[in-house]
Amino acid sequence: MNITVLLPAGRLPLDIMNKAHEMAAKFNLGVYLSTAQNLRLINVPEENADEVKAELAALGADFKAPGKFPLPRVCVGKDHCNLGVVETEDISNKILEKFKYKTTTKPKFKIAVSGCTLCCSGVMTTDIGVVATRGGFDVYAGGKGGPHPKTARRIISGATEEEMLDAIVKLVDFHDKHTKKKQRMIKLLDHPEFPWPEAA
Ligand code: SF4
Numbered sequence: 001m002n003i004t005v006l007l008p009a010g011r012l013p014l015d016i017m018n019k020a021h022e023m024a025a026k027f028n029l030g031v032y033l034s035t036a037q038n039l040r041l042i043n044v045p046e047e048n049a050d051e052v053k054a055e056l057a058a059l060g061a062d063f064k065a066p067g068k069f070p071l072p073r074v075c076v077g078k079d080h081c082n083l084g085v086v087e088t089e090d091i092s093n094k095i096l097e098k099f100k101y102k103t104t105t106k107p108k109f110k111i112a113v114s115g116c117t118l119c120c121s122g123v124m125t126t127d128i129g130v131v132a133t134r135g136g137f138d139v140y141a142g143g144k145g146g147p148h149p150k151t152a153r154r155i156i157s158g159a160t161e162e163e164m165l166d167a168i169v170k171l172v173d174f175h176d177k178h179t180k181k182k183q184r185m186i187k188l189l190d191h192p193e194f195p196w197p198e199a200a
Contacts, residue, residue, distance in 0.1 A: 003041045003052055004064035008096060009074050009089035010037035015059050023052045036110075037073055038064060067104040071096070072111040072130075075120040084115030086132035091161075095130075098165055099172065108182035109175055111168070124151050127185035128171050130164055137164035141171055141196070142186040150186055155196035170195055 005016060020039060024031055029052075030042040044052055053063065072092040078084030091113050099105075109127035114120055116132060122145070123129030129140035129152050136158035143152030156167050171185070174195065178188055188194055 001044050001046060001049055003044050003049060003056075004034065005039045005041075005056060006062045006064055006068075006071055007038050008071050009092040011089065012039060013059075016056060016061055019056055019059055019061075023055060027052065035073075036071065038071070066107065069096070069099045069102050069105045070110050072113045073121050073126070074113045075115050077115040081115060083118060084132070085134055086115050088113045088115045088121075088132075091130065091132075094161070094165060095168060098169055102172075105172075106176065106179055106182055109172075109185050125149050126152065128168060130168070133158070136160060138200075139164055139167045142184075142189045144184050144186050153189060153196075154200045157200040 005020065016039070020031065020041060023029060024041060027045060027048045029044055032040040032042050034040050041052065072095050074088035074092050075081065075084070077086065077088030079087055095111065095113070111128045111130075112121040112123045112126035113130045114123045114132065119131060123131050123140055123143070125143040125145040127141065127143065129143060131138040131140065137156070137160070138154055139156040139159060140152035141155050142150065144150045156163065159167065174188060175183070175185060178191055
């Protein structure tokens with residue numbers, strides 16, 4: 001089986017990294033860095049899974065599980081890329097703070113944040129995307145990858161940080177209200193009540 005440790009903003013704390021290494025060496029596990037920027041221990045024997053999780057949880061590790069709000073996938077951001085105009089870890093934390101009350105989230109939507117218009121985190125092919133520009137934040141909705149990729153629709157241009165966060169809350173609420181089970185955001189763009197019927 002696999003155990004996926006969630007890594008907000010793709011940051012891997014050293015104590016978690018050391019413990020993951022220790023567990024991998026002890027139980028002969030593989031380590032996979034997932035496309036969602038999380039750390040996955042693979043080939044975990046069933047009989048050792050509880051011990052592995054408990055050791056990591058003792059250091060504050062959180063694990064992937066159904067119903068959890070998706071961690072934004074982020075580019076490395078302004079402090080580590082000279083093209084960036086915002087610190088993406090900070091934006092990711094603010095998004096997660098907005099949704100910390102949310103105990104269950106329907107699966108099948110993802111969020112991405114890019115520190116500039118080059119969109120290194122794949123914003124255009126993600127359900128909810130945030131792009132920092134010199135004129136504010138652009139918000140995108142309805143992108144998807146997979147075998148039939150679609151480019152997202154820009155729904156807001158030049159937003160303040162608060163407006164951008166509010167738009168994400170509105171999108172997530174809309175997804176909650178108008179889906180019975182898992183559904184990509186793109187299927188909601190043409191809903192008659194979708195709040196942003198036109199591209200911005
Ligand atoms: S999206 Fe922009 S800020 Fe982010 S890594 Fe790419 S070039 Fe740098």
